Amino acid sequence: MNADAAVRRITNKLDRTTSDRFPVAPIALVTGRGLELSAGDPDQPFYVASIDKVFIATLIAQLVEEGDLRLDSPLGDLLPGEDLAPLPAAPGIENARDVTVEHLLSHTSGLPDVMLPPRGYDTECAIPKLSATPSRVWTIAEFLQQAAHLPPIARPGERFLYSDTGYFLLMRIIEEVGGAGFAEQLRARIFEPAGMTDSARWIGADADSLAALVPTLAPFWLDPHDPVCGGDVSGVFAPNLAWTNGLGGPSTAHDLVRFQRALHGGELVDPAWIAFFATPRNRFRPGIHYGAGMNTLLFGGFFPLLRGYPRPGGGLGYTAAHMYYYPEQRTHVILNYHSHQRMRMSFQMHIRLAGLIRRYG
Numbered sequence: 001m002n003a004d005a006a007v008r009r010i011t012n013k014l015d016r017t018t019s020d021r022f023p024v025a026p027i028a029l030v031t032g033r034g035l036e037l038s039a040g041d042p043d044q045p046f047y048v049a050s051i052d053k054v055f056i057a058t059l060i061a062q063l064v065e066e067g068d069l070r071l072d073s074p075l076g077d078l079l080p081g082e083d084l085a086p087l088p089a090a091p092g093i094e095n096a097r098d099v100t101v102e103h104l105l106s107h108t109s110g111l112p113d114v115m116l117p118p119r120g121y122d123t124e125c126a127i128p129k130l131s132a133t134p135s136r137v138w139t140i141a142e143f144l145q146q147a148a149h150l151p152p153i154a155r156p157g158e159r160f161l162y163s164d165t166g167y168f169l170l171m172r173i174i175e176e177v178g179g180a181g182f183a184e185q186l187r188a189r190i191f192e193p194a195g196m197t198d199s200a201r202w203i204g205a206d207a208d209s210l211a212a213l214v215p216t217l218a219p220f221w222l223d224p225h226d227p228v229c230g231g232d233v234s235g236v237f238a239p240n241l242a243w244t245n246g247l248g249g250p251s252t253a254h255d256l257v258r259f260q261r262a263l264h265g266g267e268l269v270d271p272a273w274i275a276f277f278a279t280p281r282n283r284f285r286p287g288i289h290y291g292a293g294m295n296t297l298l299f300g301g302f303f304p305l306l307r308g309y310p311r312p313g314g315g316l317g318y319t320a321a322h323m324y325y326y327p328e329q330r331t332h333v334i335l336n337y338h339s340h341q342r343m344r345m346s347f348q349m350h351i352r353l354a355g356l357i358r359r360y361g
Contacts, residue, residue, distance in 0.1 A: 003360040007037045010352060014039035017345070024219055024338055026346070029253035030353055032331025034361045037353075038253075045198055045250035046218035046336040047234070047241065049317030052248040053167055055190055055259075057105055057277055057293025059174050059182075061269040062189055068177045071102040078173045083141075086148040087111055087165075090155045101173065103156045104166035105292040106281055110154040113163040114146040121150050127318075131223035134237040138245050140182075143168045160282035160290065168246045183243045194262035196255040203243045214238045217250055220319045221339035248317060253334040256323045260314070260332050264325055274327075278313030287347075288316070297324065299354055302347065309354050310361075320346040326354075329361035 001009075014028050027040035063069050069077075075084060076096025087095050090110055103109040114123045115130070123129070123146040125138060144165070153161045171182045178185045183203045191200040205213060219232035243249040251259075262268050280289030280296050287301030294314055300307030312333065314324035320337035333353055337346040 003035065003356075006356055006360065007035065010349075010356065011037060011039050014349070017349075022221065022339060022342060026338070026342075026349070027218065027253055027334070027336040028349070028353075029257065029334040030331065030357070031257060032326065032329055032357070032361055034329070035331060035357060037356075040336075042253035042334070043198065044218050045202070045213075045216055045252050046321065046338070047220045047237075047248060047317070047319055048251045048256070048315075048321050048323070049248040049319050050164075051251075051256070051315035051317045051321055051323045052243070052246070054263075054277070054294055054315040054323070055186060056167055056170050056174070058263060058268055058273075059178070059185060059189055060101065060105065060170055060293075061273045061277075063174065063177050065269060069101060069173070071105075072100050075099050075101075075169065075173075078176060079169065080176070083144060083169065083172050086145045088147060088150055088152040090152040093152070093155055099156045101170070102292065104170050104173075107160055107162050107166060107290060108157050108282070109163060109166045110152050110156050110158065110161075111163050111165045111169075112147060112150040112153050113161065113165055114143055114150065114168075115164045116162070117150055118153070123147075123150070128223060131233070134222060134233040135239070137239045138247065140168050140171055140245055143246060144172075160284075162284060162290070164246065171246050181244070186243055190259065190262075190268060193267060194255075194259045196251065196258050199243075199249070199251040199255045202241060202250050205242045207239075210238050210242075213250075217241075218336065219338060221341065222319075223340075253336070256334050257332045260323065260325045264327070274313070297350070297354075299351060302351060306351065306354075309358055312354070322346060322350055324350075326357055326361065329357050331357050331361045333357075 029042045030037040089095050099109045117123050125146050187200050187203045217234045219234050240247045241249045277293040278291045278296050283289050289296050296313045299309035310326045312324035312326045318340050320343045322335040324333045
């Protein structure tokens with residue numbers, strides 16, 4: 001089978017990937033030196049969720065390059081006391097003194113995740129409750145306050161735990177150190193330089209702007225098993241998608257490729273940062289290893305016969321949204337499967353795409 005036939009076969013499969021629960025086919029875009037594949041509308045905005053962590057890490061790197069902070073800067077040097085007051089701490093630990101920027105970036109701060117709280121604990125912003133009340137608009141301060149009744153996970157640097165809480169704190173650092181709101185800096189420092197005009201439209205969108213934008217947004221399901229809000233929540237969740245509160249926002253497949261080209265091309269930060277962001281430090285799941293802002297896919301962790309596959313780095317969103325770059329093949333892969341319930345399916349497709357890239361890229 002030649003490359004064109006292989007691409008057609010995968011594209012046809014993508015176009016047919018629907019069900020009664022998820023009647024919308026995935027969005028996919030693969031573009032590089034030797035391959036071009038597109039399914040769905042690569043210009044349709046979709047909810048990227050935690051892919052925004054790569055944007056946040058890039059903004060932090062810019063501020064480090066400008067000399068405004070260091071990776072080993074403690075939180076107390078960067079944030080006011082009210083941001084740190086709700087945070088739990090292990091015995092003998094002072095978060096203001098002992099937790100650094102690098103701990104936050106690498107998910108090793110020891111702080112619990114307010115959106116995925118430890119077993120036996122609950123928060124108002126835990127994913128099930130967020131799904132049940134998707135119209136509630138959250139602020140960063142409200143997210144941080146939810147940590148007040150959670151236990152610390154470990155001493156800083158001792159243990160990896162994926163933590164949205166750490167990235168809410170990084171957003172506050174960007175605001176305090178950068179001297180402007182997070183969304184404004186995201187627009188000026190990343191979206192505009194990278195040419196991400198479709199993403200920029202959502203920044204700070206007011207009610208009238210959202211009314212015009214929401215009909216263009218791809219549907220997504222936070223929890224399709226919820227008996228109350230089991231359907232597409234894109235419309236009611238939209239006020240949370242103005243890139244202001246750490247829940248991510250909408251972008252398009254083409255815009256995410258524009259971002260990766262700008263990032264890996266050295267237009268946003270020194271390319272040396274890529275190794276810092278993406279070099280695996282800790283395993284999140286078999287095959288998914290986190291660095292400091294990005295994760296790297298080690299396909300042999302999914303299945304031993306996949307050892308020797310390329311190792312892309314990038315970002316992964318809760319709703320099965322993928323943004324990855326294959327450096328050796330100079331190839332970008334963007335996927336959106338619209339729901340966490342389709343995460344496994346999205347990785348099955350990404351593995352097929354990785355095989356295609358390995359063979360023809």
